[in-house]
């Protein structure tokens with residue numbers, strides 16, 4: 001299902017409510033440690049003592065240890081040098097203490113800079129522009145601004161009193177000492193480094209909690225199994241169940257509206273007959289058709305030529321083998337790792353210091369890889385070659401994987417497989433993401449074809465973006481738009497397999513000109529097409545009327561129906577079979593659970609804003625997924641394959657997979673078991 005991560009249009013994912021709202025921590029349980037970068041000493045902090053003194057008795061509700069600084073920078077230049085303290089450039093140090101508080105001059109400068117960030121002046125010098133801050137960032141920056149106002153304003157009752165000013169600012173906003181501490185910390189960091197701003201730890205989580213494959217898999221299976229009972233309320237209830245919350249570290253309930261959005265993302269749609277009920281994408285007509293008529297027949301060709309791994313130790317099961325060489329099946333998928341993904345309880349200490357950073361900075365990493373139950377991640381035995389691709393999504397980064405990236409990655413994967421395991425047949429499995437299904441630009445399509453041969457002096461072709469032949473980058477017009485160029489559509493195919501060029505051949509009076517639908521159909525044996533209209537109005541033909549218009553007839557021709565994807569053509573050229581999973585059937589791709597496993601390990605790392613750390617941690621986590629676990633995951637998805645093979649629907653398959661956990665195949669009495677259990 002995480003195929004949908006790169007796939008979900010921006011508009012759809014924006015506005016998704018993260019399950020953990022971070023701008024409304026009311027209490028001392030505020031998960032501010034989500035920001036943190038360094039696991040540090042948890043001993044008493046000198047500044048707390050200092051601030052206790054400073055904040056006077058009426059404001060003395062400063063709580064336990066704060067540890068708000070990281071170990072670098074801030075007081076390093078005065079540490080152990082308290083005799084030189086008065087000369088410290090940033091401010092004063094109290095005798096016997098090693099933490100200074102910012103000087104008035106430094107604080108005023110910070111306040112000015114903060115104001116400019118909150119209200120950036122127009123280039124013209126008049127008025128302001130919108131700084132585009134999210135509400136979390138804005139409210140925290142406003143808190144910092146207020147604190148600095150209290151601290152630097154000569155008439156303020158907390159003038160020059162650092163902690164007291166933060167508490168005043170916090171109280172003015174209806175908050176307490178925890179919030180005060182957070183504001184102090186953020187302000188100190190801002191003073192130290194102007195590029196360090198508060199960041200909403202979930203602001204970059206556009207896909208919300210569903211980026212966690214483990215949780216998403218559990219949700220999908222739960223929903224799949226309740227079948228027709230699916231509703232936003234049910235999902236909301238599921239996500240507040242104690243076992244689910246504790247397993248996935250969920251700390252806050254989601255609203256019914258959020259649950260509705262999750263259902264949409266997961267492929268569940270409103271079903272018309274009864275309001276509030278959802279239909280499972282597994283049972284959509286087109287999806288069922290694809291599963292039964294396209295996917296399963298392909299799977300049948302290879303399923304008995306694969307190794308089977310069973311039992312808790314994932315040992316090899318010797319079974320009947322079909323003739324032909326042993327097949328290794330590689331499952332492909334993409335996953336996103338987030339720098340801020342540190343939300344599991346118990347894996348951080350609440351006293352860890354904060355290290356906020358700019359929105360989007362090093363926030364995520366997208367990884368595309370292949371895995372097989374036989375070998376594990378796709379890489380050469382010496383570890384030197386790998387088809388893994390790593391990208392940094394987002395602005396000014398590498399962007400998302402394009403269909404060209406996917407094609408290049410497939411070529412690399414096939415090359416490694418042929419070099420390292422030439423004795424096996426390799427099959428590649430992809431999900432139904434649009435980047436995987438892209439067709440070559442010159443692919444057959446009847447959509448825009450003119451009925452007749454274009455007039456003298458004109459021609460018809462497919463308009464495509466003009467690209468630099470070497471870099472494949474689009475060539476732009478002076479106004480920034482992409483330059484377009486017309487290319488010829490590729491040849492069609494007659495029923496006997498011979499090519500049918502769509503343009504008149506050399507020697508013809510109209511050589512090189514597009515033939516038009518009438519001529520193309522005539523060559524296929526359709527007579528008198530000139531009398532048939534080009535297209536029914538709006539292409540809304542009467543259902544079942546096969547010969548109503550030229551375009552409908554062409555649409556129904558086998559070569560126009562089965563247009564191969566770029567990926568299929570690439571793999572076919574290299575002699576390798578590629579299979580696309582049915583939509584919404586994430587349970588069939590066991591790499592999902594490999595991602596989930598890796599992320600559980602990944603979250604144990606201390607958080608870092610540094611991209612090289614994020615990448616290193618993510619890659620190490622992937623390496624740490626044991627092969628036995630991969631095999632167990634593979635066995636589980638084969639149980640689902642088996643269920644669909646036996647004609648079960650999505651709901652029955654989910655039930656059966658749970659019921660026969662540990663087995664590769666389902667019981668022979670499965671139909672009877674389903675009947676007894678009342679699962680229809």
Ligand SMILES: [Zn+2]
Nearest residue numbers: 536541548549
């Ligand atoms: Zn028609």
